[in-house]
Amino acid sequence: MDIAIIIPAYNEEKFIKACLESLLNQTYPARKILVVDDGSGDKTPELVEHLASSYENLSLISRPKSFSHEPGGKIVETFNAGLKALEIDYDVICKFDADLIFPENYLEVLTKAFQENPKLGMYGGFCTICKEGTWQVEQLTNADHLRGALKAYRKTCFTDIEGLTPAMGWDTIDEMKARFYGWEVKTNPDLLVKHLKPTGQQYKKNLPAFFGTSLFRMRYSWSLALLTCLKMANNKSSLSFFLKSMTSFQTSSSKKSTFLVTEQEGAFIRSYRWSKLKERLFQNFRNNGPRGSVG
Template sequence: IHLPGSKVIQAFNKGLETVDDNYDFIVKADADLIFPSNYFETIINHFQSDSSIGMVGGFAYIEKNGEWILENLTDKDHIRGAFKSYRKACFEQIGGLKPAMGWDTVDELLCKFYNWEVVTDKSLQVKHLKPTGANYNQAARFKQGEAFYSLGYGFWITAIASLKLALLKKKPFLFFDYLQGFWKAKSAKKPLLVTSEQAKFIRKYRWEKMKGKIF
């Protein structure tokens, strides 16, 4: 079944088992990407420029009417899950990548929890050949709400994040699928991807970010 989250990270972790410990940076990339020729050189330059940088990435572009346009589903300071680059020390401190929906948000939130910098470079335009979620079914849409729960967002942050994502996707009724997924996970008392201390930090960070945009 084509579902977001766990499968891609299970594949990544299987590959990780074959890698020795002698590396400085590690990259997770999807198969449906075309990188600019200077992508990895630029990523390395960022890491080498500042030892506090834990993650670096470019931006995803999709083809529409013969033109490549920004796949505008997230904030400009978020690195898309399709292409993630990590400093080794940061990767190890956040506990690697978690095989669950929400892995590509919790990694950045834990980076911030441990005081690592996350850098996005708008000059790095990555062509994404298949738009995110193009073939996802309703079960996958419930998974998004479950992911918000697993990040420790709580109801109100989940509601705001769900509405924003549904509107960005131009499918307002997704809002109800996301909320239903949240309540199903909450009712089942599913384990979070973060500790209670990390969840508290995440909620505070999210509220401050939202207030910053409003005011």
């Protein structure tokens, strides 16, 4: 099974060498590792070129710096530039971030999972961050969500979902589309990857507005958006996040913002989200009884 890895990179000189060395020393090697430099102003391209001189399966392409201001847009556009430049065939395509360190058996476990389950469309592990000297799972999403930093797609699944959407929410849209087309999306809690820098800091100020807009563009209903924004605000302990994200959702509705999924895909997303919400409520009730809090 041939694996192709595309790594978008921008000013990653502190992390790119460790990331690439962890991928170049896998027990199951990737056929191709392609780093796409997005106009870095540091030594990122030089470090990649130096390593590439010793490894035939590693190469670098460069593009002018992207000035996209929407979370997701910049990184997907950079990934897509690499996809267009990819000159090999592959069975699995991976989009990995440049600030990760992978365990040496990561690709071996990934390959085995795809080989054993022909309906598996997307697969990956979990990001961990260092807190007080220990590596802990980065608790940002539900356990069934495959983080955008670690995406791996079976080629036929990737074709079915028509690649990645250059907008915030792309790493949810891809999973929902995969499920819509009958593919399974799996995460492996034993497959832990070191994440060397915090997630999404550059978008912290405008994140609530982007978040609310993305929910509308994925065709969330008002009630589902309300619960989703409440949950996110609770996770962040921020009432202002809830108010800003819901305001953005309603504003997007009045402006008739462009949708990112079809009507049928939107109906599937709403149904899936409601079913998961009911499942978590039932699980919480079963664990805590009628007086337990709902989180």
